[in-house]
C-alpha cells in the first residue's frame with residue numbers, strides 16, 4: 001500500500017479534548033474554539049457529545065455549542081451518540097455526522113457506556129438506522145484497540161470482530177482508537193492490517209492518545225500501511241474520563257508539523273491551529289501539551 005500523499009485530520013479537541021476538564025468551560029469559549037478550528041481549514045471537527053450529563057458533565061452544553069458555531073459549507077461537525085436519546089439531541093442540533101462508540105474490550109465497554117459489547121451493538125443498531133433515514137453520516141469508534149486499562153491485552157481479532165459488527169451497521173468510517181496510548185508502531189500496523197481485512201482501509205482512521213509518547217510514531221507506522229485519516233487534538237487536550245491516567249490525544253500542531261515536513265497535504269493552516277491552541281490553553285490556565293505548538297509560539301514571541 002502506497003504511503004499517502006494527502007491525509008484527513010479530524011480535529012477532536014472540542015469533544016475528546018475538553019470532555020475531561022473538571023472546571024466548566026462556557027459554551028462561548030467552546031464556540032470560539034470550534035470557529036477558530038473551522039477557520040484553520042479542518043473539514044471534520046468533533047464538536048459535541050450527546051451523552052448523559054451525569055456521566056460527562058462537561059459535554060452538557062453540546063446543544064448550545066452546536067447552535068452557536070459558525071458553520072462553513074463542506075465542513076462536517078460530528079457528535080457522539082451512544083443511544084437514541086443521544087441521536088435525538090444530535091439530530092436537533094443538526095450534527096453532520098454521528099459517532100457510535102464501542103470498545104474492543106468488554107471491561108472498558110462496561111465502564112464507559114454501562115453495557116457489554118454485544119448490548120452496545122444492539123443500542124447502536126437503532127442509532128445507525130436513524131442516521132441512515134436522516135442521511136446523516138455514521139462513524140464508529142473502537143476504544144481500547146491496542147490495550148485496556150482494566151483487562152490489559154486486547155487482540156487484533158477482538159478489534160476485527162467489532163470492526164465487522166460496525167461495518168454491518170453501515171458505518172461510513174471506523175476509528176481504531178488507542179484510548180490509553182499503549183500501542184507501538186509494529187503493533188499498530190498489525191491491528192490496522194487486520195482491521196483492513198474487514199473494512200476498506202480508506203475508511204479506517206487512527207485515533208491515538210500520546211500517553212506513552214508513541215502517537216506520532218504510530219501515525220507514521222499507520223501511514224506506512226496506507227491509513228490516511230487521523231484524529232488529533234489542538235494543544236494536545238484531553239484524557240478519557242473512564243481511562244485513568246490517559247493523557248490527551250496527539251497534538252494537532254505536532255501532527256501538522258510532521259505532515260508539513262513530509263510534504264503530505266492536509267489543507268490546514270498550522271499557524272492558525274497554533275493560535276487556537278494558545279487561545280484554549282490560556283483559557284485553561286496552562287501551557288499547551290504540544291511541542292510544535294509551544295515552539296512556534298515561543299519563536300514568534302522572539
Ligand SMILES: CC(C)(COP(=O)([O-])OP(=O)([O-])OC[C@H]1O[C@@H](n2cnc3c(N)ncnc32)[C@H](O)[C@@H]1OP(=O)([O-])[O-])[C@@H](O)C(=O)NCCC(=O)NCCSC(=O)C[C@@](C)(O)CC(=O)[O-]
Pocket residue numbers: 016019049050051052053055056080082083084085086087101112113114141142143144177178179207209240241242
Ligand atoms: C451511554 C450511557 C448514557 C448509558 O448510561 P445508563 O445509565 O446505562 O443509561 P440509561 O439509559 O439507563 O439512562 C440513565 C440516565 O441517563 C440519561 N441518559 C441516557 N442516555 C442519555 C443521553 N444520550 N444523553 C443524555 N442523557 C442520557 C437517561 O435519561 C437517564 O436519566 P435519569 O432518568 O437518571 O435522569 C452512559 O453510560 C453515558 O452517557 N456514558 C458516557 C460515556 C462517555 O461519554 N465517555 C467518553 C466518550 S468515549 C471516548 O472518549 C473514547 C473515544 C471515542 O474518544 C475513543 C478513544 O479514545 O477510546
